[in-house]
Amino acid sequence: METNLYWGQFKRSFAIVKKNVRIYYSKGPVIIFGLLVPFFLFLSFYIGRNMPAEALVPGLLGMTAFFTATSVGPAIVPWEARARTLERLISSPISIWTIFLGDVLSSFFFGALVSVFPVIFGLFIGVRIADPLILGLGIVLATFCFACFSILLSAYPPTDSPASVMMLSSMIKFPLVFISGIFIPIEELPAWGKTISSISPLTYFTDWQDIPYKAIVIIQLSLT
Amino acid sequence: MTTENAVEVSNLTKHFGEVVAVDHISFQVKKGELFGFLGPNAAGKTTTIRMLTGVIKPDEGTASILSYDILREGLKTKQLMGIVPEMANAYVDLSAWNNLMLIGELYGVPKRQRQERASKLLKEFGLYERRKNLVKGFSRGMKQKLLLCMALINEPQILFLDEPTSGLDVESQRLIKDMIREFNKNGKTVFLTTHNMEEANQLCDRIAIINHGKIATIDSPERLRLRSSGLQSIEVSFDRAVSVDELSKVHGVKEAKKTGDKIRLYVDEPGVVLDKLVDFARSKRVKIISINTLGPTLEDVFLKLVKES
Numbered sequence: 001m002e003t004n005l006y007w008g009q010f011k012r013s014f015a016i017v018k019k020n021v022r023i024y025y026s027k028g029p030v031i032i033f034g035l036l037v038p039f040f041l042f043l044s045f046y047i048g049r050n051m052p053a054e055a056l057v058p059g060l061l062g063m064t065a066f067f068t069a070t071s072v073g074p075a076i077v078p079w080e081a082r083a084r085t086l087e088r089l090i091s092s093p094i095s096i097w098t099i100f101l102g103d104v105l106s107s108f109f110f111g112a113l114v115s116v117f118p119v120i121f122g123l124f125i126g127v128r129i130a131d132p133l134i135l136g137l138g139i140v141l142a143t144f145c146f147a148c149f150s151i152l153l154s155a156y157p158p159t160d161s162p163a164s165v166m167m168l169s170s171m172i173k174f175p176l177v178f179i180s181g182i183f184i185p186i187e188e189l190p191a192w193g194k195t196i197s198s199i200s201p202l203t204y205f206t207d208w209q210d211i212p213y214k215a216i217v218i219i220q221l222s223l224t
Numbered sequence: 225m226t227t228e229n230a231v232e233v234s235n236l237t238k239h240f241g242e243v244v245a246v247d248h249i250s251f252q253v254k255k256g257e258l259f260g261f262l263g264p265n266a267a268g269k270t271t272t273i274r275m276l277t278g279v280i281k282p283d284e285g286t287a288s289i290l291s292y293d294i295l296r297e298g299l300k301t302k303q304l305m306g307i308v309p310e311m312a313n314a315y316v317d318l319s320a321w322n323n324l325m326l327i328g329e330l331y332g333v334p335k336r337q338r339q340e341r342a343s344k345l346l347k348e349f350g351l352y353e354r355r356k357n358l359v360k361g362f363s364r365g366m367k368q369k370l371l372l373c374m375a376l377i378n379e380p381q382i383l384f385l386d387e388p389t390s391g392l393d394v395e396s397q398r399l400i401k402d403m404i405r406e407f408n409k410n411g412k413t414v415f416l417t418t419h420n421m422e423e424a425n426q427l428c429d430r431i432a433i434i435n436h437g438k439i440a441t442i443d444s445p446e447r448l449r450l451r452s453s454g455l456q457s458i459e460v461s462f463d464r465a466v467s468v469d470e471l472s473k474v475h476g477v478k479e480a481k482k483t484g485d486k487i488r489l490y491v492d493e494p495g496v497v498l499d500k501l502v503d504f505a506r507s508k509r510v511k512i513i514s515i516n517t518l519g520p521t522l523e524d525v526f527l528k529l530v531k532e533s
Contacts, residue, residue: 005299008332015329023317084313088374091277091309092330093302 009098016094016102017109024072024079025110029166034071035114037170038063038177045183057122058209059182061139064118066202067173069111069143073150074162074169076103081160100151107147115139127213135212142205149201181206230255230382230413231276235285238271245271247437248285253415253430255290258408260428261417264530268437269417270310273386276415277307290381303331306380308371310387310417316360320351320370323359324377331378338377345373349399365396372400382413389423401427421523433529440529448525457518458494460501461486463511470508474500486514 024030042063046056080086089099119135129135153169178184179193180202186194197203231253238246246268253259263269275282276289278298287294289301314323321342328338346352349369359367368388375383385404389397404427408414418424424431425445432442441448471487472480476497479490491497494517505512 012330012332015326018329019315019318019322019326022322023315083316084311085315087274087279087309088307088312088314088327089330090279091302091305091307091312092327093299093332094330095299 009095010101012094013098013102013105016089016099017106020072020076020103020106021109024075024106027075027079027162029075029162030071030110033166033170034068034110038067041174041177053122053125053127054213057118057125057127058206058213060121061115061118061209062180062182062202062206063177065111065115065139065143065205066146066177068114069107069146070150070153070169070173071107071166072110073103073107073147074154074165076106077154078160078162078165082162103151104144104147107150108144111143111146112139115143129212131212135209138205138208138212142201142208145201145205176200176202179203228254230257230290231259231287231415233272233276233285233287236272236275236282236287237284238268238275238280239283244437246275246282249434249437249439250285251432251439251442253413255413256408256411258404258414258427258429259416260424260431261415261434262419262421262424262431262526263417263434264419267434269419269434270386271437272434273309273384273415273417277305277309277384278302279309303378304381306375306378306383308368308375308383308385308388310390312371314359314367314370314374317358319356319358320346320362320373321355323370324373327374328377333378341377341379342373345376348403349373365392368392368396368400372403376407380412382415383407385414385416387418388416389418389420397423421521421526433526435530440532449520451525456491456494456520457524458489458491458497458501459483459486459514459516459518460489461513461515462505463513466508466510471504474504476500488518 042060046059077086080089090096119129119139123129150169153172154165157164157168159165179189179197180186180200181197182202186197186203186206189197229252231251233252234250235248236246236250237244237248249268249272261269261272271280274280276287276294278294278301281295290304292301292304294301314320315326318326324342324345325338328342333341342355343352346355349372351366351369351373354362354366359370362370372385372388375385383404388404389400392400401423404414404416414427416424416427428445430442430444431448433440433448443451466487468480468482468487471477471489474489474497476491476493477489478492481488481490489497489501498515498517501512501515
């Protein structure tokens, strides 16, 4: 009986996912804060610096996964509150966890899907992947973690203004990018920076990418 | 707990800060009944329906829907309900069809059934031709019809409607009222909140009148009228303008009010006042064009009860 209940609720969370995909993936704030802003931030940091492709692609992938997986989640609840659809959802026979799971999964799918593009870009410019399975697992784990994090970002302050939530969440997301080893290696950070970096979920994904990406660099260096 | 009741509410209370929105209300709604919840704005109607439909939690008291406790068995109660909330909308970025599919899926209706039901409902409400259009292009009446379709997609045992015809044109109001009657005819329960007396009078088997979060009375519309025999009135019109103040001084008249081109006189004994009115017309040399004696309307009863409470 309990199993049926949980399975039923799990299935219903996919109805929420379908709804979110249809409505929120193409919303302006999601495109701006999830794709355009991080893309131009990345370009402004890397252009003019003579960086090896092997160092460029993991950074781009980290930023893409982080920003895209955290762009849908914060928009949903305030948007639904403003459009007066949240009440209809709450009065349906679904638990609050089913709604959250649906929101997390829609953020996760968006992040995981868009993260494929930097990987393809890397392959196109000749960056080889030592272990595709590890890379795939890393993307899945990281985007799911970032998607959960994005739901937390939408919780406070309680508001029905999507733009406010997106801006406030950016105030948390941008500093995290600078202390998570994407632009500045963690070893070069001051002691307080290293401490803060340990609580950023992005740090662990940046570390993880050493396995599939930097391994190939080490192999290449040892061969030469 | 009896199984004859579809809704049982006991001491239900809700505070918003210092304000007591719903104050220890208790009532029952029988299975198959069309129950009206009537009250002025901010009386506590919507708060009550939001508690019963599991949107907000009560601070005190208990309530059960079809024998399931709304707090302990919230998912089971919601599964049996259809809801048209006042403060809710369909998804305007989805088509009418996708809105229905979404709600059908959330209620666990199998795909084929929800497709069949959605087609049937959209045809009944005259929205089938527009099923692929985004709801953002719908009029208010069309959106309200769609909300009712969404409430019926799971074939509920009980329907909660919060001001379902508010702000709609006459044709849409009539269609929605007919659908409510049709739903109720099949032995299913309807819980309707409204501030429209005529709507409650036309639709409801029983009415609860709520004001300042407390229930003033519960009875059938006809019995409520009979209980207020002191609210009889005479409606009179003259060929020339007559002072309302002068008419209010006629023996037996308790109150006089101008209503359009007529004057309404509230009286205890219409027969006695009719003679006095004829004398009044002669003395003022005016001609009576029309004269009618009226029983209390539900609106009169409502206003009296609200004033008393």
